[in-house]
Amino acid sequence: MTWLHTWAGLVVGWILFAVFLTGTLAYFQFEITQWMLPDVKQHATPEKAVAQAQDYLEKQAPDSPGWSITLPDERSPITTIFWRDPNASNGRGFEFAVLDGDGKKIEQRETRGGNFLYRFHFDLHYMPVFIARWLVGICAMLMLIAIVTGVVIHKKIFKDFFTFQAGKGPRSWLDGHTITSVFALPFHFMITYTGLVTLMLMYMSSAVSLSYGDRGEFFNDLQSQPPKLQASGESANLADLQALYFKAREDIKGNPIRLAQISHPGDTNATVTFYEAPTQSLMSDYTTLTYSAVTGEQLHVQPVKNSAELTRRTMIGLHAGRFADTQLRWLYFFSGIMGTLMIATGLVLWFEKRKKKLQASGNLSFGHYLVSGLNAGFIMGLPLAVATYFLSNRLLPISADNRAELEIAWFFFGWLLMVCYPLLRGAKKTWRDGALLNGLAYLSLPFISFITVDRHLLNYQYPRDWPLFGMDTSFILTAAAFLGLTWYLFRKWNSKETQNDVER
Amino acid sequence: MLKDKIANAPSKLSVSYRVLLATVGGFIFTLIVTVFTPELFLWAFGWNKATSLMWMMLLSFGVYCGLVMWIIATRKLLKTSLILLLCGVALSFSFIQLQSHNAGKPAETEVTS
Numbered sequence: 001m002t003w004l005h006t007w008a009g010l011v012v013g014w015i016l017f018a019v020f021l022t023g024t025l026a027y028f029q030f031e032i033t034q035w036m037l038p039d040v041k042q043h044a045t046p047e048k049a050v051a052q053a054q055d056y057l058e059k060q061a062p063d064s065p066g067w068s069i070t071l072p073d074e075r076s077p078i079t080t081i082f083w084r085d086p087n088a089s090n091g092r093g094f095e096f097a098v099l100d101g102d103g104k105k106i107e108q109r110e111t112r113g114g115n116f117l118y119r120f121h122f123d124l125h126y127m128p129v130f131i132a133r134w135l136v137g138i139c140a141m142l143m144l145i146a147i148v149t150g151v152v153i154h155k156k157i158f159k160d161f162f163t164f165q166a167g168k169g170p171r172s173w174l175d176g177h178t179i180t181s182v183f184a185l186p187f188h189f190m191i192t193y194t195g196l197v198t199l200m201l202m203y204m205s206s207a208v209s210l211s212y213g214d215r216g217e218f219f220n221d222l223q224s225q226p227p228k229l230q231a232s233g234e235s236a237n238l239a240d241l242q243a244l245y246f247k248a249r250e251d252i253k254g255n256p257i258r259l260a261q262i263s264h265p266g267d268t269n270a271t272v273t274f275y276e277a278p279t280q281s282l283m284s285d286y287t288t289l290t291y292s293a294v295t296g297e298q299l300h301v302q303p304v305k306n307s308a309e310l311t312r313r314t315m316i317g318l319h320a321g322r323f324a325d326t327q328l329r330w331l332y333f334f335s336g337i338m339g340t341l342m343i344a345t346g347l348v349l350w351f352e353k354r355k356k357k358l359q360a361s362g363n364l365s366f367g368h369y370l371v372s373g374l375n376a377g378f379i380m381g382l383p384l385a386v387a388t389y390f391l392s393n394r395l396l397p398i399s400a401d402n403r404a405e406l407e408i409a410w411f412f413f414g415w416l417l418m419v420c421y422p423l424l425r426g427a428k429k430t431w432r433d434g435a436l437l438n439g440l441a442y443l444s445l446p447f448i449s450f451i452t453v454d455r456h457l458l459n460y461q462y463p464r465d466w467p468l469f470g471m472d473t474s475f476i477l478t479a480a481a482f483l484g485l486t487w488y489l490f491r492k493w494n495s496k497e498t499q500n501d502v503e504r
Numbered sequence: 505m506l507k508d509k510i511a512n513a514p515s516k517l518s519v520s521y522r523v524l525l526a527t528v529g530g531f532i533f534t535l536i537v538t539v540f541t542p543e544l545f546l547w548a549f550g551w552n553k554a555t556s557l558m559w560m561m562l563l564s565f566g567v568y569c570g571l572v573m574w575i576i577a578t579r580k581l582l583k584t585s586l587i588l589l590l591c592g593v594a595l596s597f598s599f600i601q602l603q604s605h606n607a608g609k610p611a612e613t614e615v616t617s
């Protein structure tokens with residue numbers, strides 16, 4: 001069991017560290033987006049967003065076969081629109097626009113915001129999502145195995161919790177690893193299992209194919225599907241979609257709506273489907289409502305009633321924490337940080353244990369140096385990547401071409417810097433210098449905001465800017481933690497400089 | 505004794521086989537169990553196949569996890585391999601039989617839970 005736990009953990013540890021860190025940050029993806037769009041001072045509201053989106057789309061994409069409107073809410077201040085366009089510039093058949101509170105397209109300081117971190121944690125980047133999701137899925141499966149075997153090998157779980165000893169080499173790393181693991185163990189198990197369930201239909205697609213020849217038949221067997229009307233070819237004016245939105249909200253007893261999809265706008269067979277947002281509570285009906293987008297007649301209402309499908313959606317809801325209020329969201333975040341530290345301490349422990357054993361006999365192999373370098377590069381590199389991503393948001397020119405992709409490139413630049421650092425200065429210095437770089441980067445964020453944007457820590461207006469205050473405060477606390485680590489490492493290793501050091 | 509431990513350590517081939525059996529074999533076996541059970545439930549109890557399939561897929565990660573742990577930890581690798589092979593083949597055949605039998609039945613009215 002120990003062998004399985006160790007190797008399952010090591011093989012995927014670095015990717016999992018990245019997944020866990022960005023996934024944890026994703027709990028605050030909308031707040032991060034707010035911070036990265038400081039010029040959007042007027043929040044979009046769902047009561048106006050549908051009309052604003054319709055207005056924009058009727059001018060921009062009247063002939064598109066499909067529109068999609070992601071509605072704003074208390075946490076998300078923008079309206080995101082997608083529309084199908086076979087001549088799209090990105091080559092993927094759709095275009096998108098982000099609208100602010102006044103319904104105007106946001107052209108300044110284009111950014112993917114917190115959504116990039118959210119998507120990264122299962123789609124990674126610079127690779128086809130199919131490959132990324134399978135890669136992350138394999139890592140998640142190994143993580144599940146690592147968690148279960150971790151419990152099996154650690155039979156004295158509660159006793160060891162109270163015998164933590166700091167500063168004693170591998171024993172302390174083991175203690176750190178155990179504490180962060182056990183502290184939020186139910187969360188770690190839940191998040192890993194539900195994470196796998198979230199992409200279950202992809203991972204178990206063979207099961208669906210073997211069981212049902214046709215995927216559509218499977219979903220039909222589960223519950224009735226909304227009608228898919230073909231375009232009639234005759235044009236007709238679109239009804240007032242904002243009014244239909246209010247009607248739909250009434251039909252689901254005032255629950256919020258997260259998405260509106262319009263098929264064949266401008267055609268007599270145009271339909272609009274509203275999707276209930278599962279943000280009010282963990283249990284939701286996940287109702288979809290379809291209306292004619294011309295006459296406003298209700299065509300189809302489908303709350304989810306199938307127990308298995310409800311379970312699947314609820315597990316996804318548990319993973320994403322969509323239903324969480326502020327306090328619970330912070331608890332999710334804190335648990336996610338524990339998980340991230342669990343992985344980090346596990347990786348370091350792997351190396352420290354072997355270093356101790358091999359230090360006596362002399363040489364560490366290339367593999368060991370690789371692990372040591374990757375540990376330092378990833379564990380110091382990912383936080384730095386996040387910091388450089390935020391820094392780029394403040395420093396890049398407001399109207400740069402492909403600005404959003406440039407910010408993402410800066411994310412990877414920060415990461416690459418730390419991954420290459422061990423090659424130049426060795427793993428040990430990477431920890432110390434990496435901690436210093438991270439500390440300085442995070443500390444600089446509130447200051448650079450002060451210089452570059454007109455909405456910053458010294459002039460925030462409340463309650464509108466509480467999320468931004470939270471961001472800046474978090475930066476300062478993170479900086480303090482990294483600078484504290486730097487000071488600790490300087491002291492620890494300066495006092496040992498006179499001793500013979502085996503490690504490179 | 506350390507000398508004995510080293511002498512009895514599993515060979516690289518044995519470890520590779522174990523890992524392969526666990527990852528690939530375990531996945532295939534999980535898949536078979538996942539698709540076999542809904543056919544069985546439909547035939548034996550008349551339960552809606554889509555619902556059973558959804559439940560089995562939800563559980564499949566736990567099943568796979570358990571299989572991997574069993575295969576990696578077992579002291580009797582040959583016995584484990586044979587059990588997996590025989591059960592896998594038996595369940596596959598049963599699945600094929602049940603699936604064609606179930607397909608021959610008249611269409612069911614929609615069951616919503």
